[in-house]
Amino acid sequence: MAEMKKRLRVTINGERYEKEVSPATSLLDFLRTDLNLTGTKEGCGEGECGACSVILDGRLVDSCLILAVEADGQEIQTIEGVGRHGRLHPLQKAFAEKGAAQCGYCTPGMIMAAKYLLDHNPSPTPEQALEAIAGNLCRCTGYGSIVDAILSAAKER
Amino acid sequence: MKVVGQGLPRVEILEKVTGQSVFGADVRLPGPILFGKILGSPHAHARIRSIDTSKAERLPGVKAVVTAQDLPPVRFGRFVRDEEYFARTKVRLVGDRIAAVAALDEETAEEALRLIKVDYEVLPQVTDALEAMRQGAPLIHEEYDQYHAISMMEGRKGNICYHKETVQGDIARGFQEADRIFEHRFYAPMVHQTYIEPHAVLARVDAAGKVTVWVPTQAQFFIRQSVAEIFQLPLIKVRVIPTEIGGGFGGKMLPTVEPAAVALARKSGMAVQIVMSRAEDFQVANPRHPCHMRYKTGVKLDGTIVAREVEVALGTGAYCGIGAVTSQRAEMLAAGPYRIPNVKIDVYCVYTNHANCGPYRAPAGPQLAFASESQIDIIARELDLDPVEIRLKNAIQEGDQTPACGGPLESVHAKETLLKAAEAAGWGAKPREKNRGRGIALGYWLVGGYASSAGVKLNEDGTVTVMTGVVDLSGTVTSLGQIVAEVLGIELDDVHVRTADSDFAPHSTISAGSQALRSMGTATKMAAEEVKKQIMELAADKLEAETSDLVVEGKRIYVRGSIEKGLSLGQVAQLSLMHERGPIVSIQSSSHFPNQPAFSAHVTDVEVDPETGGVKILRYVAAQDVGTAINPLSVTGQIQGSVMQGLGQALSEACVFANGKMRNPTFLDYKIFSSLDAPRVEVHLVEQAAGDGPFGAKGIGEPSIIPVPAAVANAVRDAVGVTIFDLPLSAERVRMAMREKITQR
Amino acid sequence: MRSFDYFAPQSLGDATSLLRRYGSKSRLLAGGTDLLLRLERRLTEPSVVIDLKKIRALSGIKASGKGLRIGAVTLMEEIASSPLAQGRYGIIAKGAAAVGSIQTQNRATLGGNLCNASPAADTAPPLIALSARARIASSRRDREVPLEEFFLGPGKTCLQPNELLKEIFIPAPAGRSGGSFQRCTRTAMDIALVNCAVFLSLAPKRETIADIRIALGAVAPTPLRARPAEDVLRGKNPDKGAVEEAADRAAAGASPIDDIRSSASYRRDMVRILTRRAIEEALKEALGSRQQKKWQR
Incomplete structure (x- = not known):
């Protein structure tokens, strides 16, 4: 294959990375395959399920619908960067306690969506919590426990 | 009880909330991993004239191309050996496997698929079960007679892969005795489990030819068996390592991508990973059987059901898969959880040219x-009876026999569950606002239990490790830990319990059929009790006391009445290593369990937009007969999630096909519920310890989905007076029914 | 995804010269929420992708006495939450807010939504109802077209291979006005089965509709202006019957198709219902609270 690689500099969870990457690589594949950051999941590759949600320069996005090269010079937060150094983020604690993760596959993306909400709105209503996770599909919980966890984490903070 | 009955967080939860869990596509190994891709047939029904893979093999970066030629000529299938992993002479569904390739990168693998040339002779196809049953329908398996089938496969004829008639009483006389007879036809289309994690696998073959498969599966021993069978290997040459599983709901039990990855790994000598795209998963994984149903019911004017005749035709897809199990389930459930003296049930399981249907949460x-x-609701309306009353009047009771279930049934709590739901919802005080309505439905499921074995060992410091091969879907593994902790008087934190792989776990049941906890929990409890017995024997020896005087509690064992006269479990463990009896450990087995009913009764309030036909769920109340809830957090979560899946089936989900190809294989067009569609599900548990099952626990995962579409349909009827006979109750369908009702007036 | 080369020009001039150079071999990338899907499915296989997001001149919302300018790479989220896109421009904020999830709104752009030219695009009917104009740039010359002439068919716009959409201009509406954006979906998070925007202004000191524009989505190969429906109401002080008649005409003028999402006949019905609801809501807004009773059903 004719490879036209581009140099990519990104900061992920506070760490700087510099890598050569093919432009035809999604940010999701870059995270999962090039960097082995497998916490971010692929559920559909179509921007419909939100399992691949990350925070890119302060905005919650689906990493499957972004080219890695578009993130050049930007800052990315993934699930691996939430509650680091052995300490859980209040959301992680609340998700655990409220039964907000069952199979756990949507959980990393769900927590990123919840974190994005709390970053902008520290005390959301249940309706706002439901809105905040509308782009993240969960097939196990029925969403109620996730909303409980978000509201509980908001109180914790 | 101290640990059983607590809503404790799942044992693996911290890995999940931090992104550390390893799911199917997350497995990484030292050395390169090839990308595997499977070439599926573009035709629903065609003869293969030739397959030419030479161009694909020559493409730089391609490390292996496999077809049927690379596999032993084996037909597999649990009930009928009707499937070959790669098609040899014929394809029977869009996506039927032709070949697979492994390459250094995904783009090359995709390119290689394009270079494989297949010459097809397209055949007429049939995708609907009723059409496939007709005389002259295209025959999907011409050589069906030659297939090996197990003895339960009755009534095979043409495209009918299974047909059984179940009779109880005298159906003709029953209808003669009836005051009114109601007959309706219903249809439920195919729906998909849509776990958020698509099928994925990684396979590697070592120098000694041993195959290792990392896969998110609900049934590791069944996958091991299938791989061994397809490749004609002894079981010790196949190791299945179950990864964390991103949802299964029945959809991750049958072999899908595993044999292709193994074939590619064998041929290339390298590790091969295959991850299905969402579209592939929709098209070829094993969804819920589409189902035609005819119900004819005879009743007395007081609502007593005297006869019921049911005909069910399940479209099982191109291969039988577990169609036979689904059919048997249909036989058991068809008459409903009611005592009906005269019943006749005909279930047909029919081959069609669409995806191979499989188990999905409460098949059928x-x-x-x-x-x-x-129909029960329609009858209640016609006879001017209350929907709760008519159900209470006919509900099955302790000791009843129902057709095809066996019996007498024990732990029957249909009435309690109905009443719990009705009471919680405030049934008597119905909302009477315009376009609003309330519906109730009763469902039941029969939970059996397959053979299981589990081990418990006391570690040198007094902590305990559980050895199980059961895969965790619904918190089962945490519940096993709670059971062990309860028996041994320790905390859940003192127990290590995770799923071991097929090389190291004792044989474990599948995580399906709502029976994993009943079966595995029983074996685990037995092993824990045996460990407790060993602890007591050793302690009795050391403490010079009778075992009957000993108390095991708070990580200690001591003589009743004198708490200081005792040993810590750690001391016991240490002593055991010096003692003549040796390390404390036990593996125990449990055998098959009889069918046990578990009931769920749901009440929902809906509002219908009379102009658009849109149905909004205003409230949802679910009562369920769960026996003892080992972990109420898990139980409640299961029920809530199950209801949401059911609501999707009720209102928005359906796999739509054109010429056997799914037209909506995306989340954009296959509409599962998002948080904005989801009502808060109010769960009410009917807790009456069951006669068997660990601490009286019942199966819970499946009963909770069964009444959902019915409850919604009944609420819509109550709201706007229309009956919809086809799922889902999409806005368009509801509007159409409302318009027809207006024109009929 | 097939390999391609990637450029992220910093200026409009650089972008248009890249376009001139690569023309139809290139694809413009804004938010990418549509393009990435097409690349992944190999529905498009460009040799060059030109990312427009680094060009400051293409981003942001600016208001003046003349009207509102929205840069082509302005995010849906920025439009939905902008104080400048509220009030009389409110229906474009509503349209933008309807485009997908938070994740999508944080990435998808107005220009992308329009240039993708989906008949169901949620920003198109509000903009057409607001008489928006598309400002187009190329290395040779700039031009401006009414947005309703921008769309030629599904996935097709009037852009030449060397042109790009620079910004959308919405002229400031005069006098008392009201708008409404309505959509109909299968579940909450969904592409519109039908969408409809209405924008109307009243004659000074009267309740007569001075002008009205009704635009429909997902019922024709392009977003559709429902002129016969507008004609029923223009210059009228409408009663319920007139509104119903306008809605009927909108439905009659639509040419929806049967597809996986809906039947044509359901779509046509929904055009009637959404158009009626949108006119009613727009009138309510224009008339103010004093007159609302008239439109309560």
């Missing part, structure tokens, strides 16, 4: 309950 359950419970 929601479809049949939709039909059965809709």
Whole structure:
């Protein structure tokens, strides 16, 4: 294959990375395959399920619908960067306690969506919590426990 | 009880909330991993004239191309050996496997698929079960007679892969005795489990030819068996390592991508990973059987059901898969959870040219309950009876026999569950606002239990490790830990319990059929009790006391009445290593369990937009007969999630096909519920310890989906007076029914 | 995804010269929420992708006495939450807010939504109802077209291979006005089965509709202006019957198709219902609270 690689500099969870990457690589594949950051999941590759949600320069996005090269010079937060150094983020604690993760596959993306909400709105209503996770599909919980966890984490903070 | 009955967080939860869990596509190994891709047939039904892979093999970066030629000529299938992993002479569904390739990168693998040339002779196809049953329909398996089938496969004829008639009483006389007879036809289309993690696998073959497969599966021993069978290997040459599983709901039990990865790994000598795209998963994984149903019911004017005749035709897809199990389930459930003296049930399981249907949370359950419970509601309306009353009047009771279930049934709590739901919802005080309505439905499921074995060992410091091969879907593994902790008087934190792989776990049941906890929990409890016995024997020896005087509690064992006269479990463990009896450990087995009914009764309030036909769920109340809830957090979570899946089936989900190709294989067009569609599900547990099952626990995962489409349909009827006979109750369908009702007036 | 080369020009001039150079071999990338899907499915296989997001001149919302300018790479989220896109421009904020999830709104752009030219695009009917104009740039010359002439068919716009959409201009509406954006979906998070925007202004000191524009989505190969429906109401002080008649005409003028999402006949019905609801809501807004009773059903 004719490879036209581009140099990519990104900061992920506070760490700087510099890598050569093919432009035809999604940010999701870059995270999962090039960097082995497998916490971010692929559920559909179509921007419909939100399992691949990350925070890119302060905005919650689906990493499957972004080219890695578009993130050049930007800052990315993934699930691996939430509650680091052995300490859980209040959301992680609340998700655990409220039964907000069952199979756990949507959980990393769900927590990123919840974190994005709390970053902008520290005390959301249940309706706002439901809105905040509308782009993240969960097939196990029925969403109620996730909303409980978000509201509980908001109180914790 | 101290640990059982607590809503404790799942044992693996911190890995999940931090992104550390390893799911199917997350497995990484030292050395390169090839990308595997499978070439599926573009035709629903065609003869293969030739397959030419030479160009694909020559493409730089391609490390292996496999077809049927690379596999032993084996037909597999649990009930009928009707499937070959790669098609040899014929394809029977869009996506039927032709070949697979492994390459250094995904783009090359995709390119290689394009270079494989297949010459097809396209054949007429049939994708609907009723059409496939007709005389002259295209025959999907011409050589069906030659297939090996197990003895339960009755009534095979043409495209009918299984047909059984179940009779109880005298159906003709029953209808003669009836004051009124109602007959309706219903249809439930195919729906998909849509776990958020698509099928994925990684396979490697070592120098000694041993195959290792990392896969998110609900049934590791079944996958091991299938791989061994397809490649004609002894079981010790196949190791299945179950990864964390991103949802299964029945959809991750049958072999899908595993054999292709193994074939590619064998041929290339390298590790091969295959991850299905969402579209592939929709097209070829094993969804819920589409189901035609005819219900004819005879009743007395007081609502007593005297006869019921049911005909069910399940479209099983191109291969039988577990169609036979689904059919048997349909036989058991068809008449509903009611005592009916005269019953006749005909279930047909029919080959069609669409995706191979498989197990999906209560196979056949929601479809049949939709039909059965809709009709009960129609009857109640016609006879001017209360929907709760008519169900209470006919509900099955302790010791009843129902057709095809066996019996007498024990731990029957149909009435309690109905009443719990009705009471919680405030049934008497119905909302009477315009376009609003309330519906109730009763469902039941029969939970058996397959053979299981589990081990418990006391570690040198007094902590305990559980050895199980059961895969965790619904918190089962945490519940096993709670059971062990309860028996041994320790905390859940003192127990290590995770799923071991097929090389190291004792044989474990599948995580399906709502029976994993009943079966595995029983074996685990037995092993824990045996460990406790060993602890006591050793302690009795050391403490010079009778075992009957010993108390095991708080990580200690001591003589009743004198708490200081005792040993810590750690001391016991240490002593055991010096003692003549040796390390404390036990592996125990449990055998098959009889069918046990578990009931769920749901009440929902809806509002219908009379102009658009849109149905909004205003409230949802679910009562369920769970026996003892080992972990109420898990139980409640299971029920809530199950209801949401059912609501999708009720209102928005359906796999739509054109010429056997799914037209909506994306989340954009296959509409599962998002948080904005989801009502808060109010769960009410009916807790009456069951006669067997660990600490009286019942199966919970499946009963909770069964009444959902029916409850919604009944609420819509109550709201706007229309009956909809086809799922889902999309806005368009509701509007159409409302318009027809207006024009009929 | 097939390999391609990637450029992220910093200026409009650089972008248009890249376009001139690569023309139809290139694809413009804004938010990418549509393009990435097409690349992944190999529905498009460009040799060059030109990312427009680094060009400051293409981003942001600016208001003046003349009207509102929205840069082509302005995010849906920025439009939905902008104080400048509220009030009389409110229907474009509503349209933008309807485009997908938070994740999508944080990435998808107005220009992308329009240039993708989906008949169901949620920003198109509000903009057409607001008489928006598309400002187009190329290395040779700039031009401006009414947005309703921008769309030629599904996935097709009037852009030449060397042109790009620079910004959308919405002229400031005069006098008392009201708008409404309505959509109909299968579940909460969904592409519109039908969408409809209405924008109307009243004659000074009267309740007569001075002008009205009704635009429909997902019922024709392009977003559709429902002129016969507008004609029923223009210059009228409408009663319920007139509104119903306008809605009927909108439905009659639509040419929806049967597809996986809906039947044509359901779509046509929904055009009637959404158009009626949108006119009623727009009138309510224009008339103010004093007159609302008239439109309560």
